[in-house]
Amino acid sequence: MKLTIIKCGIITLLILASLTTCKKDIVEDPNNIDYTTDLEQFEAVWNGLNTAYVFWSVDSTDWDAIYKKYHPIFAEMEDKSDSIWVATWKELTSTLIDHHMTITLKRPSSSYVLSINPGLDEQKSRSYYHERPVLFQNVHREMLNKWVNYGRLSDTVSIYHFNGAYNGKYWCSYSGVLDSEIAYLYLSGFEMSNASMFDKMQAIEHFKQLVIKANIKAAIIDVRDNPGGNPYDISYLLSCFTTEKQIQVGCSQTKLGLGRYDLTPKMPCYVYPISTGQERNIPVIILADINSVSAAETAVMAIRNLPQGYMVGERTYGANGVLNNDFELFYSGTFGLGGHGHYIVTAKFLFSDVDGTCYEGRGIEPDLECLFDQSTWDLGIDNQLECAIGFAKNKIAENGN
Amino acid sequence: MKKALLILSIATLLSLTSYAQWSIGMSGGGVYNHYDYDPQYMEGYHYKGKFGFPAVDLPVNYQFNDWFSLSSGLSFHKKGYRMTGVSNKVSDTTYLCVVRNDSYLALPILTKFSLPFGQSKLKASFDVGGYASYWILSNYQYIKSISGTGYLNCEVTNQPKEFRNDVDRRLEIGIVGGIDVEYLICQDWTLFCATRCFYALTPQQKDYQLMHFPSRNITITGQLGIMYNFKLNQQ
Numbered sequence: 001m002k003l004t005i006i007k008c009g010i011i012t013l014l015i016l017a018s019l020t021t022c023k024k025d026i027v028e029d030p031n032n033i034d035y036t037t038d039l040e041q042f043e044a045v046w047n048g049l050n051t052a053y054v055f056w057s058v059d060s061t062d063w064d065a066i067y068k069k070y071h072p073i074f075a076e077m078e079d080k081s082d083s084i085w086v087a088t089w090k091e092l093t094s095t096l097i098d099h100h101m102t103i104t105l106k107r108p109s110s111s112y113v114l115s116i117n118p119g120l121d122e123q124k125s126r127s128y129y130h131e132r133p134v135l136f137q138n139v140h141r142e143m144l145n146k147w148v149n150y151g152r153l154s155d156t157v158s159i160y161h162f163n164g165a166y167n168g169k170y171w172c173s174y175s176g177v178l179d180s181e182i183a184y185l186y187l188s189g190f191e192m193s194n195a196s197m198f199d200k201m202q203a204i205e206h207f208k209q210l211v212i213k214a215n216i217k218a219a220i221i222d223v224r225d226n227p228g229g230n231p232y233d234i235s236y237l238l239s240c241f242t243t244e245k246q247i248q249v250g251c252s253q254t255k256l257g258l259g260r261y262d263l264t265p266k267m268p269c270y271v272y273p274i275s276t277g278q279e280r281n282i283p284v285i286i287l288a289d290i291n292s293v294s295a296a297e298t299a300v301m302a303i304r305n306l307p308q309g310y311m312v313g314e315r316t317y318g319a320n321g322v323l324n325n326d327f328e329l330f331y332s333g334t335f336g337l338g339g340h341g342h343y344i345v346t347a348k349f350l351f352s353d354v355d356g357t358c359y360e361g362r363g364i365e366p367d368l369e370c371l372f373d374q375s376t377w378d379l380g381i382d383n384q385l386e387c388a389i390g391f392a393k394n395k396i397a398e399n400g401n
Numbered sequence: 402m403k404k405a406l407l408i409l410s411i412a413t414l415l416s417l418t419s420y421a422q423w424s425i426g427m428s429g430g431g432v433y434n435h436y437d438y439d440p441q442y443m444e445g446y447h448y449k450g451k452f453g454f455p456a457v458d459l460p461v462n463y464q465f466n467d468w469f470s471l472s473s474g475l476s477f478h479k480k481g482y483r484m485t486g487v488s489n490k491v492s493d494t495t496y497l498c499v500v501r502n503d504s505y506l507a508l509p510i511l512t513k514f515s516l517p518f519g520q521s522k523l524k525a526s527f528d529v530g531g532y533a534s535y536w537i538l539s540n541y542q543y544i545k546s547i548s549g550t551g552y553l554n555c556e557v558t559n560q561p562k563e564f565r566n567d568v569d570r571r572l573e574i575g576i577v578g579g580i581d582v583e584y585l586i587c588q589d590w591t592l593f594c595a596t597r598c599f600y601a602l603t604p605q606q607k608d609y610q611l612m613h614f615p616s617r618n619i620t621i622t623g624q625l626g627i628m629y630n631f632k633l634n635q636q
Contacts, residue, residue: 029442050612064580156579231552251506252553254546256484256499258441258614259606261568264544267555324552328488329496329548331443348555 015199025257027051030335030344031327035113036108038077038085042070045105046205052332054253054321057357058259061095082112093118097361099319102295102345104338118297119319120125122361123290128314128371132291140186144174153178157206173203175210178220180329182392183210185237186222189351189371190229190295204236210241212278217399218392221303222287222385224313228294231322232271234302239273241284241306246270248301252322253350255332266356271302283308287388289372293317300364301353305343308395312388318363321347367391415569424462425474428595428626432456434503436482438616439581445487446533448616453479453502456622466516472528478599480618481542492545500542501562508598509577510525522585529578532599537539538563568609573618575601583628593630596621 030048046067054064070092077085087108092104099119103233106113123129139158147153156176172188185207190391211219221237231249238247253265259273286303288296288311303309323345325334352358369389377383422610432453440446460474479502486497511530517525539562548556564571579597599622604615 025614027441027612027614049610050610067611234552249552252546252555253550254497257438257446257616258443258612259568261565261611263559265562267544267546267557269552269555271552322548323546325488326488328445328490329574330486331446349548356544377588383571 002249002286030342031337033341035341038108039071039074041105041108041341042074042077043302044371045103045344046070048335048342048344050097050260051140051258052147052255052327052335053260053346054255054263054332055096055098055358055360057263058350058360059095059097066092078109081105082110085112086114089114090116094121097122097318098321098346099123099361100321100323100345100347101312104178104336104343104345106339106341119317119361123240123317126290126315129290130372130374139173140382143380144176144186146380147178147372154180155206157203157211159200159203161200171200173200174288175203175207177210177216177391178389181215181396182389183216183219184222185220185376187226187292188329189226189234190231190299194317198201200357208236208240211280211282216280216282217396218283218285218341220285220287220385220388220392221299222388223292223296224287224289224384226288226293226296227291227328228296228298228319231295231298233273233295234299235273237299237301238271238306240279241281241309242273243279244273246272247302247305248354249298249305250320250354251352251356253352254330254348263350266352267353272347281307283392283399285309285310285312285388285392285395287313287384288316288364289314289384290317294319294323297359297364298351305354310365310368310391310395312365312368312370312391313384314369314371315365316359316363318359318361319347320351320358320360322349323349420463421466423631424460424464424591424592424628425460425628425631426460426593426628428458428460428593428624430622430624432478432480434478434482434623435619435621436481437619438482439614439615447485447487449483449485451481451483451500451502453481455479456624458624458626460626460628462513462628467517470513470515470526471493471510472513472530473509476509476532476534476622478505478507478534478620478622480505480620481502481539482616496547498543498545501543502538502540503536503540503605505573506537507532508575509597509599510529511577512578513581515583524583525583526581526583527578528581528595528597530576532575532577534573534575534599536564536569536573537604544575568606570603570605570607570615571636572603573601573605574603575599576619579622587608589630591630592626593628594621594623 033044087114096118103116153176158174174186179182248268252269253263256262286300300311327335334345336343368391370384373383435450436448438448462469462472484499485495486548509532511528513526515526541560544557558606577599581595583591583593599620601618604617606615625629
């Protein structure tokens with residue numbers, strides 16, 4: 001009797017255990033998928049984003065609903081034109097908030113190549129959207145040179161050179177003293193950590209020398225039209241404003257598994273200013289606009305964490321996630337192969353502010369909003385810089401100087 | 402109806418007993434949790450089991466006769482996992498380390514079948530039953546992440562996991578089996594050691610997305626404890 005009961009118990013245990021070990025689905029590595037149809041391509045990209053996209057916890061897109069809606073559409077896509085195929089892809093990715101994202105697809109049936117930037121489309125929909133002023137650096141520099149002639153700007157250093165490694169763009173930095181009491185630095189990108197830039201640091205070094213002068217009562221760092229670069233550069237900028245050995249710029253989260261919400265908790269990210277021994281606790285205003293992207297936005301977050309750090313200008317672009325092309329690290333971010341059926345550029349880390357607020361897809365709001373005015377710009381007046389100067393002077397007055 | 406049947410069954414069992422006693426006690430020990438998770442193509446992510454302390458039980462036992470009893474009581478188990486991310490593409494090949502602790506409060510119900518060793522004070526039991534437990538707390542004891550982008554290198558300790566109602570399945574239901582060895586010290590006190598395997602039938606996450614691969618806990622406990630015996634009736 002006893003043995004019969006024991007045997008029944010063991011058998012029941014084994015049956016229940018075997019029932020729970022069934023697995024149905026398999027997810028393939030989104031970097032190594034071959035396909036020949038539009039439907040297979042849709043499944044590959046959908047699955048890739050399902051597991052490698054880091055923003056699901058802050059992105060309101062219903063990715064399952066996208067699958068249910070578009071799977072049957074792609075099942076019938078083979079006979080449709082390339083324009084319908086393009087429109088369908090644009091529609092289904094339009095709400096994704098990753099503003100670093102670029103989706104490049106080669107249609108299996110026709111080899112037609114499509115490139116989508118959902119972030120750029122969102123940026124253009126904003127009421128205050130403005131194009132990057134043509135040759136911003138050139139026009140801006142000419143304006144600043146006029147200020148030198150008027151006597152408003154003095155003690156200037158300007159570096160302007162073509163940097164092939166920097167997206168084939170000209171790189172510009174400009175420093176000087178505004179109205180005898182404000183140190184000013186304009187940076188067109190964050191590239192100082194790049195070895196090729198070490199001999200182009202004069203304007204930045206000059207700015208740091210200006211900040212420690214007694215007559216300087218505030219500083220403005222201008223990152224308008226700055227597409228980002230290496231965020232490590234931010235330590236250079238902060239080193240003259242703090243004696244802290246580390247400044248938290250925000251928090252990052254990385255993937256811990258396949259699930260959309262399988263992320264680490266928010267982990268603090270620090271930059272480490274190199275002490276000059278002559279730090280100044282003065283108001284620091286970062287001037288940013290809708291074309292301030294990525295590391296430029298990280299700089300905004302870092303400067304706002306200084307005791308007297310402020311932001312003036314426009315709500316920024318909203319691409320705070322960090323890019324890194326090595327998919328095998330953390331199994332997130334950019335996947336696919338260039339020239340292959342799909343290549344998706346997307347951020348590897350979910351990045352948020354010190355207080356945990358994620359600005360991806362919407363940008364950072366300024367402490368004082370001052371929108372770009374094309375009409376005054378055309379007259380040679382930089383209304384946003386004037387706004388930042390006014391803000392700095394108010395802060396100087398509040399400090400009793 | 403089911404409730405009435407249950408009451409009737411228990412009453413029948415009670416009426417059949419010529420020897421019955423209640424026991425209550427306490428035991429403590431450790432836990433080994435196997436984190437059953439299939440990371441698919443994430444071959445560089447290695448999820449490993451984790452030892453956890455303490456495992457604490459407050460067992461209540463009702464013995465019907467010398468070979469059959471029912472056991473229940475509250476249990477606290479510290480489960481969790483260790484995970485490493487490994488790649489040969491970085492100089493420090495282990496670029497991610499994670500240790501997570503998941504604390505559960507469990508209520509097992511066990512049927513115990515005892516095998517006394519002759520007339521000796523030593524007795525072995527085979528236990529089988531089910532359990533329900535609630536995931537009360539979770540924290541990341543340690544995370545180290547080396548990303549190659551300097552300012553994103555992080556090392557943190559004791560970060561709480563924030564539960565999401567739509568994702569985390571905090572009620573765990575499963576089956577449990579084990580072996581106890583008991584030694585009757587005197588008429589009132591019994592010393593025992595027990596090992597049990599808690600096999601979760603429910604995953605740790607709800608079915609919140611398509612193509613979902615949730616994890617599951619398989620937990621082995623080893624404990625040493627003592628029971629106080631109340632004799633109810635002797636005929």
